Amino acid sequence: MKLSAPIFRLKRRAKLMARNSNVPLSEALDQIAREEGFARWSMLSSRIAARSLSETILSRLDDGDLLLMAGRPGHGKTTLGLELLLDAVRDDRKAVLFTLEFTEQQARKHIRSLEKDLLGIGDTLEIVTSDEISADYIIHHLSGSEPGTVAVIDYLQILDQQRSKPALSDQVLALGDFARKTGIVLGFISQIDRSFDSESKRLPDIRDIRLPNLVGLGLFNKACFLHNGEAQLQDVA
Incomplete structure (x- = not known):
């Protein structure tokens, strides 16, 4: 818009x-x-921040990177993930959204609202909405994709909500190994814990990631934190 x-x-x-x-x-x-x-104003400002930020992020991602995109609800993390995929399409890369949150119709509607140049460019973006999404499912689906392919997973904290799926830590380990071997870039939309206090600091950081199930955050290469129209991309030490 x-x-x-x-x-x-x-x-x-x-x-x-x-x-x-x-x-x-x-x-x-x-x-x-x-x-x-x-x-709300926060939704407007986060949308604008995501548009400019996504191009910067794509240029700073290396093949095989694992990226966290984290923020509280309504502060732009999903928009950022979709913008990143649209930027990948514009860069002639394969782009895939794995979502356990949206239906395909909902995702397409959101994507259409973000297209700012060539209308319909998002139609080439692949959307996967299966309830079976997990590390094994993603690896199987992306096998054979070229290095530089960008996939976004929506979202980190529900990858293992079904008891039949492996623990979240095991899934992230498997996805990290797969990304390094194939050169595929994986982005994870992530929740921020409700204890984050914007009065004490402007932006959340790696310590504020909501982790109902333990996972080593050092497995990620880069992270972007968003709040109230501001954002910061950083390397994960």
């Missing part, structure tokens, strides 16, 4: 509205966001 004005002008408009109408700035920002087709 194209904004009616650059985001800095929308912020200026909200500040004027807040001053002239004597309402809180947060209320004015949300009103501007609704006029632009978003439910």
Whole structure:
């Protein structure tokens, strides 16, 4: 969705509205966001942040990398993952979304809302919605794909929610080994723990990843943390 004005002008408009109408700035920002087709200002700002950030991330990913994309609900992590896949398509790479959250129809609708140049480019993005998604399923599905293929998994914390699937730590180990051997890039959308306090720090970090089941976060090469329209990409030590 194209904004009616650059985001800095929308912020200026909200500040004027807040001053002239004597309402809180947060209320004015949300009103501007609704006029632009978003439910809240945080959704508008995270969408814009994801658009510019995804191109930077793709350029910094090496073949075989495992990437975490983490944030609280509504702060842009899913949008970032889809933008990353669209950037891969534009770069003539194979791109696959494995989702245990969306139906294909829901995912396609979200993708269409993100296409900012060639309409229909997202149609070449493959979407897999099987309930059987797991490390073994992903490895089998991607076998034979070229190095540089980008796949996004939505999302990390439910890969092992079925008791019949291997432990999350075992799945991430298997996927990491597969990525290194094949040169396929794997991105994992991830939840942030509810204990994250934005009053004490602007952005979450690796210590704030929600881990109902233990997994070594050092298995990931890179991580991107998002909150309230801001984002930071970092190497995982």
